[in-house]
Amino acid sequence: MLFNKIHSNIIWLPSYISDRIKYRMTGGKAKTPIHIIFCMCDHFEPYWGEGYEKQAIAKIESWKKCYSKIAEGHRDADGHMPKHTFFYPIEQYRQEFLNVLAEFCHQGYGEVEVHLHHDNDTAENLRKTLMEFKQTLANKHGLLSVDKETGEICYGFIHGNWALDNSRRDGRWCGVNNEISILKETGCYADFTLPSAPSETQTRKINSIYYVLDDPAKPKSHDTGIDAEVGKNQDDRFLIIQGPLTLNFKKRKWGLFPGVENGEISAHNPPSKERINLWIEQNIHIKGKPDWIFVKVHCHGAKEENMNSLLGGMLDSSFSCLERYYNDNNKFILHYVTAREMFNIFEAARCEYEGHPHEFRDFRLKKIQ
Numbered sequence: 001m002l003f004n005k006i007h008s009n010i011i012w013l014p015s016y017i018s019d020r021i022k023y024r025m026t027g028g029k030a031k032t033p034i035h036i037i038f039c040m041c042d043h044f045e046p047y048w049g050e051g052y053e054k055q056a057i058a059k060i061e062s063w064k065k066c067y068s069k070i071a072e073g074h075r076d077a078d079g080h081m082p083k084h085t086f087f088y089p090i091e092q093y094r095q096e097f098l099n100v101l102a103e104f105c106h107q108g109y110g111e112v113e114v115h116l117h118h119d120n121d122t123a124e125n126l127r128k129t130l131m132e133f134k135q136t137l138a139n140k141h142g143l144l145s146v147d148k149e150t151g152e153i154c155y156g157f158i159h160g161n162w163a164l165d166n167s168r169r170d171g172r173w174c175g176v177n178n179e180i181s182i183l184k185e186t187g188c189y190a191d192f193t194l195p196s197a198p199s200e201t202q203t204r205k206i207n208s209i210y211y212v213l214d215d216p217a218k219p220k221s222h223d224t225g226i227d228a229e230v231g232k233n234q235d236d237r238f239l240i241i242q243g244p245l246t247l248n249f250k251k252r253k254w255g256l257f258p259g260v261e262n263g264e265i266s267a268h269n270p271p272s273k274e275r276i277n278l279w280i281e282q283n284i285h286i287k288g289k290p291d292w293i294f295v296k297v298h299c300h301g302a303k304e305e306n307m308n309s310l311l312g313g314m315l316d317s318s319f320s321c322l323e324r325y326y327n328d329n330n331k332f333i334l335h336y337v338t339a340r341e342m343f344n345i346f347e348a349a350r351c352e353y354e355g356h357p358h359e360f361r362d363f364r365l366k367k368i369q
Contacts, residue, residue: 035333042086048300077334087339118174149364157183168201207283209346347364
């Protein structure tokens with residue numbers, strides 16, 4: 001049992017070693033300037049902790065009040081301020097909460113996508129839950145996006161407890177082996193759950209944007225997949241957009257072992273220039289377009305200690321660092337994006353469009369309002 005647990009927690013290390021060898025052999029070089037497409041994905045759970053309704057709505061009001069002041073002080077190369085993507089949990093839905101969050105997002109400070117915690121679920125119930133929630137967000141609150149070609153309501157997804165596609169060995173916090181198929185069927189344009197290390201739910205494949213073909217009979221179909229590539233159509237498969245995962249040799253556990261860098265921003269793990277360097281060095285891009293690097297980081301912004309840190313100066317200093325070191329219009333060009341905009345820019349690259357990433361923020365999916 002202990003061996004199985006240790007093995008599941010380090011299952012990604014062979015991929016890490018292989019990636020580092022390739023990086024050293026190529027010198028990690030791409031033609032400049034390098035476009036950094038930066039997205040903050042928030043597992044936003046207002047009932048975290050005590051969960052009383054007054055505290056929950058107060059957290060949303062705090063984000064509305066404080067984030068706007070922070071964002072207004074920053075701009076990327078396109079003149080866009082940072083935008084926050086709130087992945088809101090279905091099971092914590094309250095109409096009055098989403099009314100406030102929607103108003104805030106409609107003012108241009110972010111967008112809302114879908115988050116879900118579930119356990120011992122069924123495929124039928126999951127399908128119903130996702131369809132009803134996306135209709136609620138779209139029809140009651142003017143949130144989410146639509147596909148320009150089909151008119152379908154679409155959403156991005158983060159799985160609660162990291163257990164996408166029933167990926168825990170004990171089967172907890174999901175229960176649906178064909179979850180990836182259901183996400184695709186119900187209009188999910190991409191999953192943004194990973195990385196999840198040091199959780200056992202972490203996949204072998206790391207630092208990638210890739211496509212998955214679901215095996216409905218087995219869990220964790222996203223453990224491996226096919227790298228997204230310019231000019232290659234994989235519409236029959238499901239898209240996974242990962243954030244950075246690597247080892248941080250400057251932050252050691254017990255002074256000996258390198259720490260795990262998984263792109264999480266929290267009160268106990270604030271961002272720094274060194275961490276941002278690591279995010280960029282993972283070189284997450286679509287194959288054939290190495291000068292567009294996708295940096296997806298995550299937080300739990302409604303957890304009180306995190307919220308106080310994020311809104312109390314951490315986000316402000318993070319954006320300042322990005323703009324100071326990674327937006328010189330020579331080596332680096334910075335683009336603040338939402339999850340939807342990140343997907344749209346990715347899609348434009350995959351479809352072989354040339355030009356500036358900024359031109360493709362609404363390439364395939366447009367906001368409902």
